[in-house]
Amino acid sequence: MQRWVLGGAALLVLASAAAFAVQRAPEPTPPLPATPSAAVSPAPPALPEAERLEFREFFEPGAGLLLTPKLRALSGKRVRLVGFMAQLELPPRGAFYLVPRPVHCDESGGGTADLPLESVLVLSTSSAGQAVPFLAGALEVTGLLEVGNQPDSEGRVSAFRLRLDAERPSPQPAATPPDVSSG
Numbered sequence: 581m582q583r584w585v586l587g588g589a590a591l592l593v594l595a596s597a598a599a600f601a602v603q604r605a606p607e608p609t610p611p612l613p614a615t616p617s618a619a620v621s622p623a624p625p626a627l628p629e630a631e632r633l634e635f636r637e638f639f640e641p642g643a644g645l646l647l648t649p650k651l652r653a654l655s656g657k658r659v660r661l662v663g664f665m666a667q668l669e670l671p672p673r674g675a676f677y678l679v680p681r682p683v684h685c686d687e688s689g690g691g692t693a694d695l696p697l698e699s700v701l702v703l704s705t706s707s708a709g710q711a712v713p714f715l716a717g718a719l720e721v722t723g724l725l726e727v728g729n730q731p732d733s734e735g736r737v738s739a740f741r742l743r744l745d746a747e748r749p750s751p752q753p754a755a756t757p758p759d760v761s762s763g
Contacts, residue, residue: 627745630660630722635680638698638740645697647727655727662713662720666695672734674708675701678721678742692736701738706746 631654640646666677667684669746677692685694694698700723704712726741 582726595746604660627658628658630658633659633725635661635663635696635698651727654725657725658723658745659725659742660720660722661700662718663700664717665715665719666699668692671711671714672701672732672736674705674710674712675703675732676712676714678702678719682716699735699738700742701732702742702744704744 598687633651633654637648637650639651640648661678663678663680663750664682667682669686670676671677678696679696680698681696683695685692702723721742721744722745723742726743727739729737729739730741
């Protein structure tokens with residue numbers, strides 16, 4: 581199974597590239613001069629560790645749609661989520677829906693009503709206003725989780741959103757396969 585790890589800048593790369601290659605190792609940076617007058621800029625602050633979240637951890641078991649304490653606690657925090665890009669006839673601009681299993685939806689008449697309840701709208705500032713091309717296979721996304729109903733610029737309401745981190749320049753293979761047996 582082919583999987584990709586996406587950061588905010590990756591969606592822009594995906595929108596303009598036809599082939600998806602594994603990210604190359606970064607070019608080595610030349611050493612700083614050994615003179616005492618050399619200015620060294622501080623490294624940007626490290627992002628907090630992302631908590632792994634699984635789709636089966638969104639709702640409490642049972643007939644009601646009660647959010648789990650874990651999901652509520654992770655709202656506003658950095659999370660890592662593995663799932664599949666929903667294939668939509670009319671996908672949102674600058675975003676895509678991540679779902680627990682492969683899904684293809686025809687939105688005519690029903691909008692996004694055929695998406696699973698735990699679908700997450702994944703937003704990328706680097707791809708704002710652009711169509712994000714469909715990627716088959718499992719995806720791992722990392723970013724800030726938002727919980728609560730909110731309409732997007734196209735009028736679609738999402739209960740869960742994930743704002744992608746902007747630190748990764750291109751897709752990378754993910755290390756762990758998703759658990760598609762639940763959901």
